[in-house]
Amino acid sequence: PLGFTRQQGYTTLEETALIPGTRVPSFTETDLSDKDEVKQILSYYKPNDVRFVVFRGILRSASNYADIAEKVQQIQPNITFVDPYTFALLARIHLSGDTASNDDLVSYVDDNLPTLVSEGDIIKVNFSIRNEGWNTLNGLHLKLIFACDIEYIFSWSTEIKHGDIGTSSYQFQVECDQPGEYKVKYQLFRGNTSFEEFGNVPWTSSVQLL
Known part of the structure; x- marks a missing residue:
């Protein structure tokens, strides 16, 4: 602690x-x-x-x-x-002093984002998130920043109860045309409020555009 x-x-x-x-x-x-x-x-x-x-x-x-x-x-x-x-x-x-301070705590458990991509690739990805908080999670969005710092926003429709792991699948196309290594980051949002506001660190990794 x-x-x-x-x-x-x-x-x-x-x-x-x-x-x-x-x-x-x-x-x-x-x-x-x-x-x-x-x-x-x-x-x-x-x-x-x-x-x-x-x-x-x-x-x-x-x-x-x-x-x-x-x-x-x-x-x-x-x-x-x-x-x-x-x-x-x-x-x-x-x-x-806030009884709701533990309502929206999560762990980003897993994803199958590729580490090597090319422009135009169609990416099919699964994200798994565990609800560590005391609130039932629903009505959220997942914001992904991928190659060329392009932002993708997905509707997270899977309800996750306390202690459970929820998995959602999405598809997007790589729109970056500048080869190199890029930082990957994703985070849940409720409306315009990032879950970082509730103490959750975004998931970060990297991707190489060929």
């Missing part, structure tokens, strides 16, 4: 909340005063206060973490253990 708060590494917990530009509050085995991990975790709980805390263990098994989590939640069910990805998504909401 480090990238979501633009920091590098961790810092000790103290009383620091999760703040943009700061490090994630954390503690390790070396910070334990009496080696009681459950007690130490419970000591960081504050009623009616949202806190994001990282516990870092070294060379531990999954069952060890599960045992700690179970013991903590038996005593204080308001403490929830989550995976790093969920931690990051919850941190996004908390830091932005």
Whole structure:
């Protein structure tokens, strides 16, 4: 989750909340005063206060973490253990104050765009996109920038529910007549709004025009 708060590494917990530009509050085995991990975790709980805390263990098994989590939640069910990805998504909401900040997150999974083309080629391509967000995706457009920086806009009519992968097929003709290597980029849009506005990095690659 480090990238979501633009920091590098961790810092000790103290009383620091999760703040943009700061490090994630954390503690390790070396910070334990009496080696009681459950007690130490419970000591960081504050009623009616949202806190994001990282516990870092070294060379531990999954069952060890599960045992700690179970013991903590038996005593204080308001403490929830989550995976790093969920931690990051919850941190996004908390830091932005926008409950919709995770609605439109995607991963560009795959495509079969050629890397070598010639002017006039008819390209048939499939794009696969996974919905990482909490919104059902529909009514979108996919904007592709190809050889000679020519832009193609396709209607993305495939509905994608949370966690699912959607695939759409398109066809276009190469209209570039200047041989060379070009950057390829594509990104989803909702109306005139690029999904980059929601934190999604465009997919980039390259193509060689013969």
